[in-house]
Amino acid sequence: MSLLFALIVLFLTILFAILVIYILIVLLKTKVPFVRTPERVINQVLQEITIKPTDTVYDLGCGNARFLITVEKKTGARTIGYEISPWAYFLSQVNIRLRKAKTIVHYKNFYKADLSPANVVFCFLINSVMPKVGKQLERQLQPGSTVICFGFAIKAWQPAKIILTKPDNPRSSKIYIYQR
Ligand SMILES: C[S@@+](CC[C@H](N)C(=O)[O-])C[C@H]1O[C@@H](n2cnc3c(N)ncnc32)[C@H](O)[C@@H]1O
Structure with a gap:
């Protein structure tokens, strides 16, 4: 019995270690940790931007x-996210179920996604990836789309509002709003 218990503990420890190593590898690859946007900032974004139920909103690296x-709950818009960290993706699935939301989160690298269905894009990433994100959005977004960057700007673009x-x-964090 005690051997079985020891084997179960060993198995769970190995599983946990593999998960931690995998999360660290993903973090090293993306260089973007999971830090959530404060609720207050989400509300500021919603006060600035009019999002209609017919809009399609993407969050690139949507965390939880x-x-x-x-x-989705405040505007009725179609909401889609991409998330590459297994832990953040797991939390997103828990939140979607708890809130009975229709939001779809793809467990996928957003650089490999087609962003053209979006007409509103939100991202909270990190400075070093913003040039690459900007180029992808330039290639894929429809004219008239809105891009909202929290914390880190797309420096090659002129913001409509900061x-x-x-x-x-x-000196507080900024929200950059761009109209394409
Ligand atoms: C700072 S968090 C922001 C989370 C969420 N957007 C929010 O505002 O609360 C950035 C997230 O982007 C994810 N991420 C970074 N690069 C990614 C990529 N190439 N594809 C998918 N997710 C990515 C990270 O795993 C992390 O969870």
Whole structure:
């Protein structure tokens, strides 16, 4: 009995170690950790942008899908995310079920996705990947689309608007809004 218990513990430990190593490899590849956008910032975005039920909203690297689920519940828009980290993807699936949402999250690298169905794109990534993301969006987005970048700008593009997340603090994080 105690041998069986020891084997189960060993098996679970190995499984856990494999998962941790896999998550670290994904992190090293993407260089973008999972940090969620605060609810307050999601609400700021929704105050600035009019999203209609006929819109299709993508979140590139959607983490736990909180942004997409909030957008779906508040606007009725079609919401789709891409997520490559297994832990964040797992959390997105839990959140979708808990909130009974229709949001779809693909467990996939968004660089390999077709973004052309989106007319609103949100991303919260990191500076070093923004040039590549900008080029993909230039190739794939329909004219008239809106792109919202939280924290990190697409430097080659001219923003239509920049919003301070804390208006009384000029050094607070910014939301960049682009019209294509
Ligand atoms: C800073 S988090 C933002 C999460 C979510 N968008 C939010 O605002 O709450 C960035 C997420 O992007 C994911 N990610 C980074 N590069 C990716 C890629 N190429 N394809 C899919 N997901 C990616 C990371 O795994 C991470 O969960």
